[in-house]
Amino acid sequence: MDTHPLEALSEQYLSGKKLAPTSLKYYRSAYKHFIQYLKERDILYPKTSDVVLYRERKREGGSSTYNIHVHICALKGLYKYLSLNQKRLSLPEVYQYDIMMPVKNEPIKPQMTKPVLTIEEARHLILSTKEQRRFIWHFRNHAIISLMLTSGLTVHQVVHAKRADFVEVDGAYVLYITRRTGQNKTQIKLSKGTILAIQDYLSKRKDDNPHLFCAHKHKRTHHPLERMFFYTMFKKVLKETGLEYTGITPCCLRHTAAIFNLERGGSIEQTKALLGHVSIQSTLVYQAYLDRLKDDSERQIESMILHEDNPLDKVFLTYILIA
Secondary structure (H helix, E strand, C coil), rough: CCCCCCHHHHHHHCCCCCCCCHHHHHHHHHHHHHHHHHHCCCCCCCHHHHHHHHHHHHHCCCCCCHHHHHHHHHHHHHHHHHHHHCCCCCCCCHHHHHCCCCCCCCCCCCCCCCCCCCCHHHHHHHHHHHHHHCCHHHHHHHHHHHHHHCCCHHHHHHHHHHHHHHHEEEEEEEEEEECCCCCEEEEECCCCCHHHHHHHCCCCCCCCEEECCCCCCCCCCCCCCCCHHHHHHHHHHHHHHHHHHCCCHHHHHHHHHHHHHHHCCHHHHHHHHHCCCCCCHHHHHHHHHHHHHHCCCHHHHHHHHHCCCCCHHHHHHHHHHHH
């Protein structure tokens, strides 16, 4: 089989979705592997059983749970689209049935894999970027770091924030951001230090770029910061502040904000609202991370092995004396 109908259909499905480049790459890879599997077996219209066998083949081949999870998610989205649009797209009747509905996905146990800053490191990062301000991009960098560390915003939300959305409401400045594509803008509160940092930065702006943050070495009047430029800038900031050793990325500032909010006594619900999570399960990852940090199991085990104030020793000694 040289070609397969899913090749064109999957591209048609992806063309209507607003996916980040990385997500688009994962989806295309998932469809490529599944279609290749079908071609090798001359399967034109796969059944649910074919998907289950495909999943088992990937598991036996050593694919990670996460990889399988991504592939099944991609296929679920595609077949739901084909089922709902079968008549509109004039597809064969076989597509009326969503073959992915009975397929259960691989469960993923969320966990913190990125480093976070300590309180001392976060304080050093904010104060150092403030003290080092000289040129306009220094003011921009300080404002971005203050915003991300206190508001828990994503890189996407920061680079696409608009100047017009930084407004005064009831005597205090707020920022309106879009949490997810297609949703209305959400108002987020800003700390006093962040407000001052943004105001200081904007007071030095002479351009008409509508974005809250922009590049200043290149005369690109209406463009937001590019993601790669953003990451390069952040790497330079870490070097200038002596925090390269932390290994953090811009995304780690969001994780740090979540951890700090829980450590200060904020609830899971408050942290969920801060980060704009849809599911509270995503927020529980941070609580699990904190709980593990506070877990003293390793020291307690060592203490038991080395007989340091070991309650089991006392029980054993009592048993010997009584006997």
